[in-house]
Structure formats: structure tokens, C-alpha cells
Amino acid sequence: MDEFLEAAIEEAKKGLTEGGIPIGSVLVIDGRIVSRGHNRRVQKGSAVLHAEMDCLENAGRLKASDYRRGTLYSTLSPCDMCSGAVLLYGIPKVIIGENRTFLGPEDYLRSRGVQTIVVNNRECCQLMKKFINEHPELWNEDIGR
């Protein structure tokens, strides 16, 4: 498996062991992971730290030219907020673990020129299916439902 997606899955599992929602993300620039993150809704009582946002936050203040060479990995299809962050910073490529348990605005990302690839990874899907089944209310809160 892609080592970067593997790192994102590690982040998702870390979130799960903390009692959080198992979604992970890494930002790769020039073939190197520059930042990692996972959903912190439970851990930090956060409404904005989805995995991708946590990853971008942990990356700190990067230059526009850094983002422009970046690939954002996420174990789950990015929601409207996280997709918006990708657009804000002009990140040109997103690799998505799965989009079966949740489908974000992937077509909109593509229409705005972001290369958006879904790999349909079984482990990503199983992590979310189990979590949603066990904590539906928490999951709904995370996606504003």
C-alpha cells in the first residue's frame, strides 16, 4: 500500500485509541510527510479540527509555494470545510482512502482543478463503518447532521 495512505490510517487509529473519530490525514510535499493529523472533535471539543484541518494546522504557516507542491491524503472523502481548505491553499492533489461511508464534494474539487483520487481502501472503510455503527450520534455531529 501507498506509505502515505498508511501513515494517514495510522493517524486514524491513533484518534480511535484516544476515544475520537477514526479519520486521519497527512500532507506530503516533495515526497516527504511534512504534517500529520487526525479528527479531534472529541479530544479537543473542536468543531473545526477534522483530520485534514488538524493536519494543515499542525503544518503551521507554510508558504503558498509549499502548498502548491502538496498532496493531501485523507482516509475519508473530505467534507465541504476540508475541501474548502484545499481550495484556499491551492493544494493541487488529494488522495482519498474511501468515499463509501461519506461522500464530500469531490466533483466540485475536480471542477476547481484539484486532482482527486479515490483508492477505496478496505481498512479505511471498515474503520468508519464500525465507528458509525457504534457511535451514530457522534458521527452525525461531525458532519453537521
Next chain:
Amino acid sequence: MDEFLEAAIEEAKKGLTEGGIPIGSVLVIDGRIVSRGHNRRVQKGSAVLHAEMDCLENAGRLKASDYRRGTLYSTLSPCDMCSGAVLLYGIPKVIIGENRTFLGPEDYLRSRGVQTIVVNNRECCQLMKKFINEHPELWNEDIGR
């Protein structure tokens, strides 16, 4: 002037006195301000805490039914990320101080059913014009340019 926009402007000014980017936001539910925020890029070294995001984060974990009754005020036209957060949580209404110094995806918000109103407030505009003139590199960083 609208007391809620006035509160958002107060937040913008608070940001400025902290050495930050002068953009403020408040979230109003049932005619009451439930949360306030301002851009924290400089103050917290944050890549995600735009004013609207800071405001949503300060609101804590709300219910979907709370967001659905909300109006988000911002002194400046929300960027892709902040607009995405509005869509994620299904906030039905956004009041924008000005969109002359920066124009976010307002038409996209409208196409997704968000009532989006621009009031073209002179003070909001002057705050940003002065800031952009004095700190162009910081402003460009904040919008991924």
C-alpha cells in the same frame, strides 16, 4: 448599524491590536450572539483559524439544529475554507461586511442555498485596505497566494 456586524467589527479591531489580521466574526442564534472570533494566524501561528473558523471553534460542539437556526457574520467575504464550514454545518445565512478587498465564493454559497448578504460597510473595508497596504505579504499568506 446592525449590532451584530458591530460586534464582528469589534472582533476585527481586537485582532488588529493583538498584531493580527483585522477580520472578525460572530455567530448569532435566535437573536443572540453565541460566539465571537477573529483571525488568529499571527497570534497562534494558525493556518486554519480565520475569523469565521475561530468563531465556530469558540462556539464549541453545537447541535445540527443549533447551526440550522444560525446566522454567521463576518467583516469580510468568507474564503473557500470558511464558506465550506458554513456548508458543512448547514448555517442558512451569512452577513458579510464587505467583499471589495477580497471576494470569496459567494455565488457558490448561494447556489447551495445559503442566504448571502453583503452590506458593504465602510469601516470593514477601510480596516482591510489599510492592513493589506501595510502588510501585503501577511495578507497574501492568509489567502494562500
